[in-house]
Amino acid sequence: MLRQPQSWAPGLFFPLLLAAVYSSQFSKAVDIAGFPFQNVSFLDFVLPACVIQGVLFGSTNSASDLAADIENSFMDRLLVSPVSRASILLARLASAFMYGVVQAGILITIFLIFGANIAGGLPSMISIVLIAALLAVSIGSFGIAIALRTGSQEVVQSTFPLIFVAIFVSSAFFPVQLMEGWYGSIAQKNPLTWIIDPTRRMAIVGFSWKDLGQSLGIISAIASLGIGISIRQLRRRLARAQ
Amino acid sequence: MSYTNAADASSIAVVYAGILRGFSRMRRLPSLMIPSILMPVFFVIAFSGSFASIVELDGYETDKAVNWMTAWAVMQGAAFSGMGAGGLAATDLENGFFDRLRVAPIRPMAIIGGLVGYCVCRALIPITAVLIVAFGLLHAEMPGGILGFVMVYLSGIGMAAIMGLFVLGIVFTFRTLKSLAIGQIFMFSAMFLSVGQAPIQAIDGWLHNVAAVNPVTNVIRMCRQGFLGEVTWSVTQPGLIALAGMMIGTSIWARIRYKKVDI
Numbered sequence: 001m002l003r004q005p006q007s008w009a010p011g012l013f014f015p016l017l018l019a020a021v022y023s024s025q026f027s028k029a030v031d032i033a034g035f036p037f038q039n040v041s042f043l044d045f046v047l048p049a050c051v052i053q054g055v056l057f058g059s060t061n062s063a064s065d066l067a068a069d070i071e072n073s074f075m076d077r078l079l080v081s082p083v084s085r086a087s088i089l090l091a092r093l094a095s096a097f098m099y100g101v102v103q104a105g106i107l108i109t110i111f112l113i114f115g116a117n118i119a120g121g122l123p124s125m126i127s128i129v130l131i132a133a134l135l136a137v138s139i140g141s142f143g144i145a146i147a148l149r150t151g152s153q154e155v156v157q158s159t160f161p162l163i164f165v166a167i168f169v170s171s172a173f174f175p176v177q178l179m180e181g182w183y184g185s186i187a188q189k190n191p192l193t194w195i196i197d198p199t200r201r202m203a204i205v206g207f208s209w210k211d212l213g214q215s216l217g218i219i220s221a222i223a224s225l226g227i228g229i230s231i232r233q234l235r236r237r238l239a240r241a242q
Numbered sequence: 243m244s245y246t247n248a249a250d251a252s253s254i255a256v257v258y259a260g261i262l263r264g265f266s267r268m269r270r271l272p273s274l275m276i277p278s279i280l281m282p283v284f285f286v287i288a289f290s291g292s293f294a295s296i297v298e299l300d301g302y303e304t305d306k307a308v309n310w311m312t313a314w315a316v317m318q319g320a321a322f323s324g325m326g327a328g329g330l331a332a333t334d335l336e337n338g339f340f341d342r343l344r345v346a347p348i349r350p351m352a353i354i355g356g357l358v359g360y361c362v363c364r365a366l367i368p369i370t371a372v373l374i375v376a377f378g379l380l381h382a383e384m385p386g387g388i389l390g391f392v393m394v395y396l397s398g399i400g401m402a403a404i405m406g407l408f409v410l411g412i413v414f415t416f417r418t419l420k421s422l423a424i425g426q427i428f429m430f431s432a433m434f435l436s437v438g439q440a441p442i443q444a445i446d447g448w449l450h451n452v453a454a455v456n457p458v459t460n461v462i463r464m465c466r467q468g469f470l471g472e473v474t475w476s477v478t479q480p481g482l483i484a485l486a487g488m489m490i491g492t493s494i495w496a497r498i499r500y501k502k503v504d505i
């Protein structure tokens with residue numbers, strides 16, 4: 001992170017730009033009939049989504065670094081050294097987690113400085129950071145699987161638009177109740193909506209174990225799948241290396 | 243033919259060759275075009291779907307979000323295409339081909355013209371793709387008729403040229419492909435700090451003041467007018483002035499930075 005600020009700076013810049021713009025452009029949207037929260041600013045509404053967006057934008061960094069290690073043969077050197085194979089994967093996942101914690105912490109601090117309010121206080125803040133960091137791990141694990149499979153940084157980075165699409169076709173920037181037609185239906189079925197909605201309730205309404213459980217449960221399911229695929233790809237690569 | 247006329251004729255040939263070269267590269271690497279077509283198409287779908295109810299607020303002058311958001315997606319597509327000029331120049335700078343272009347007996351503005359001409363022609367593809375999706379899939383309306391479409395294409399190619407010239411200036415300064423990221427930040431900022439997604443009446447606070455003076459606001463209004471009603475001179479004129487002003491400014495910027503390539 002210290003050597004390559006260009007890898008994480010966009011993950012801070014774009015969510016902050018969107019939050020600044022949307023909170024001014026759509027400030028009156030909270031008055032639309034059917035808006036799910038009353039007496040709330042649009043900045044409060046988009047806070048959890050922007051934190052999750054920022055962390056997701058950076059979630060491919062660990063995978064991209066792994067792909068770079070494969071491209072420049074560092075991975076081969078790692079494999080002939082007496083290190084545990086599991087630690088190769090765990091180190092990348094831990095890196096994604098730490099990256100998520102730092103970035104979510106920075107984003108929440110900046111939001112609070114600019115007047116956002118987190119109704120649940122410290123428990124909600126910690127929950128949002130935890131949710132964002134674990135989501136970075138779960139989405140990052142799919143990137144790691146792709147990196148292990150292809151060994152190409154370019155391919156890993158090309159998954160970025162998919163993350164972008166997944167965020168926009170969810171309740172991240174507008175409530176699904178106010179979306180129309182097939183777009184609203186897809187957004188309702190998007191797992192990111194099921195994560196963002198309870199996280200948002202914890203920020204706007206207050207901390208709740210039920211909401212935290214719902215978010216973490218869905219993230220765990222996604223992470224199990226992603227890590228499972230990563231382990232399979234790691235075994236495949238190890239078998240090829242022998 | 244006098245010397246000046248001969249030079250002019252050869253400059254036009256160089257610009258034409260530059261445009262053809264850009265399209266040859268695009269044919270060879272179709273993956274380059276995918277983001278600049280798919281992203282604006284996704285934008286028109288996503289913004290029209292996500293913010294379907296936003297048109298209930300004052301100032302939108304339409305009851306369908308797609309009528310508002312199509313112009314925004316067109317501008318994004320045009321700006322993405324403008325980045326193509328920077329991408330091509332940066333690749334040439336990194337692999338040394340640009341040095342050969344610079345020592346050839348051709349005018350610098352012809353080289354710049356070729357790069358900008360390429361991105362202007364390229365912008366027609368995402369603009370048309372956005373319009374096809376907006377009208378074919380999302381049932382957009384164009385009460386402004388043919389003139390409305392003319393405004394869309396005019397604003398789009400103008401924005402592509404401006405963004406192309408601006409990004410060229412950045413690429414000539416840093417001489418790397420990575421410097422395109424700086425161009426992207428400026429591009430997104432200029433586009434988002436305008437009336438792209440919301441009318442000026444709906445925007446509060448600092449952004450209201452910024453959007454009011456941002457020249458991109460006038461270009462987007464010019465582009466959007468046909469979707470909201472009749473095309474009028476009172477909306478077109480500020481858009482044309484903004485396009486001309488930004489074109490002059492970015493041309494000077496690109497030309498000045500071109501001189502610095504060797505330094």
